[in-house]
Amino acid sequence: xxxxxxxxxxxxxxxxxxxxxxxxxxxxxxxxxxxxxxxxxxxxxxxxxxxxxxxxxxxxxxxxxxxxxxxxxxxxxxxxxxxxxxxxxxxxxxxxxxxxxxxxxxxxxxxxxxxxxxxxxxxxxxxxxxxxxxxxxxxxxxxxxxxxxxxxxxxxxxxxxxxxxxxxxxxxxxxxxxxxxxxxxxxxxxxxxxxxxxxxxxxxxxxxxxxxxxxxxxxxxxxxxxxxxxxxxxxxxxxxxxxxxxxxxxxxxxxxxxxxxxxxxxxxxxxxxxxxxxxxxxxxxxxxxxxxxxxxxxxxxxxxxxxx
Numbered sequence: 001x002x003x004x005x006x007x008x009x010x011x012x013x014x015x016x017x018x019x020x021x022x023x024x025x026x027x028x029x030x031x032x033x034x035x036x037x038x039x040x041x042x043x044x045x046x047x048x049x050x051x052x053x054x055x056x057x058x059x060x061x062x063x064x065x066x067x068x069x070x071x072x073x074x075x076x077x078x079x080x081x082x083x084x085x086x087x088x089x090x091x092x093x094x095x096x097x098x099x100x101x102x103x104x105x106x107x108x109x110x111x112x113x114x115x116x117x118x119x120x121x122x123x124x125x126x127x128x129x130x131x132x133x134x135x136x137x138x139x140x141x142x143x144x145x146x147x148x149x150x151x152x153x154x155x156x157x158x159x160x161x162x163x164x165x166x167x168x169x170x171x172x173x174x175x176x177x178x179x180x181x182x183x184x185x186x187x188x189x190x191x192x193x194x195x196x197x198x199x200x201x202x203x204x205x206x207x208x209x210x211x212x213x214x215x216x217x218x219x220x221x222x223x224x225x226x227x228x229x230x231x232x233x234x235x236x237x238x239x240x241x242x243x244x245x246x247x248x249x250x251x252x253x254x255x256x257x258x259x260x261x262x263x264x265x266x267x268x269x270x271x272x273x274x275x276x277x278x279x280x281x282x283x284x285x286x287x288x289x290x291x292x293x294x295x296x297x298x299x300x301x302x303x304x305x306x307x308x
Contacts, residue, residue: 024299055308
């Protein structure tokens with residue numbers, strides 16, 4: 001039975017298919033949310049301890065990093081079932097689909113590697129050694145560069161996607177757990193969980209500007225227009241809105257009490273979607289009013305979120 005949202009539907013929507021997908025880590029499932037009605041319209045098998053998730057441009061397939069099985073599940077969104085599994089490194093966590101839709105980069109936390117999966121073949125085409133405990137991947141808009149947040153070595157590995165080699169390493173705080181790139185490619189925003197800050201790092205010089213946010217920032221995302229970045233602050237259960245021009249927090253959005261645990265973010269032009277692991281919900285934020293317009297009940301321990 002569909003689970004109802006707690007708010008009347010409004011303007012914010014997902015991607016081209018109008019769907020939002022959230023992994024439920026303890027249920028081994030993905031919740032499929034209709035971004036027009038804010039209802040869970042399907043629950044799909046994922047794999048063992050699913051975390052990171054990405055959807056193809058045409059919305060036909062999901063790629064899910066299963067931390068518990070060292071595999072990526074490929075889900076057909078129309079058939080609502082797993083159609084392929086791809087073996088990767090140990091403890092795959094964060095994944096990123098290249099802007100051209102041809103390759104998936106998977107951060108393998110316990111292998112200190114990134115697996116590059118060809119979308120056409122659904123096979124690992126390359127394994128790249130990076131820093132310690134990689135957990136998250138982001139691409140420049142032109143797709144020529146991938147950035148990997150290495151939580152264990154306090155760094156970003158910068159990968160040339162044409163050669164699939166690490167070409168630089170940038171200092172990235174005490175415990176970087178997420179990275180997002182501005183549309184112009186000039187800045188990498190990094191969630192430094194232990195440092196209780198987001199770092200705005202120049203991709204050219206490596207110089208970092210610290211932005212104080214709430215306790216335990218676990219994810220960061222940049223709006224499509226590049227004017228704002230969003231930090232998911234675990235401790236207080238808030239979202240910090242960062243003005244990318246001034247590198248200052250311009251607003252704080254409360255999602256719930258401590259224990260709500262906003263884990264991961266997806267930002268579109270119409271909405272900010274937040275997977276709240278502690279509360280077992282998805283928050284939908286209108287980026288203009290900066291208000292929560294819907295709260296959707298999901299499965300146990302929601303983790304990754306994507307719209308497509």
